[in-house]
Amino acid sequence: MLNNSTTEERLNRKSPQRLVQYFTLAMAVIYTGLGVLLWLPMANIVSLPTTTRRILGAVFVFYGIIRFVRTYRQHFQRNNSNDAR
Template sequence: MNYSRRPTRDRQQSTYGSIMKYVSLLMVLLYFGFGLYVLLSNPQQIPFPKEYKYILGGLLLFYGIIRFVRAYQQYFKKSRRYDED
């Protein structure tokens, strides 16, 4: 028997996981970039009062940071239960 090949389901899950890793990083960049855009835009680009722009931009930056931390913990941080071996 050949045990070196993974079953098809494991291969599909690992492909899905690697795609989701890059999609989550793309979303982090989009939230962070849009937050910076809202904060640094002039009044002609986004006609909101300054207070609303600061709130919206700050929330987008904060949510981008939260998404980054979650993506890092889920996809990039090694599991500690395997470190005992």
């Protein structure tokens, strides 16, 4: 049973990839928040008709959720096939 750890893990260093993972999660939250903001009636910051604003808000919320789930599965969920090795 070989211990296949990376150099960063052996040296207890944070890899730059970790920063990218959290940035991607933060962007997913920002997209979702922007979508919710567009749904609110006080969101007349953008001069769009109500229907267009709501459709755009729904797209942002949907995209934010999809991006969050993909990032979580790819970076933060334990992969059973890698644990068995």
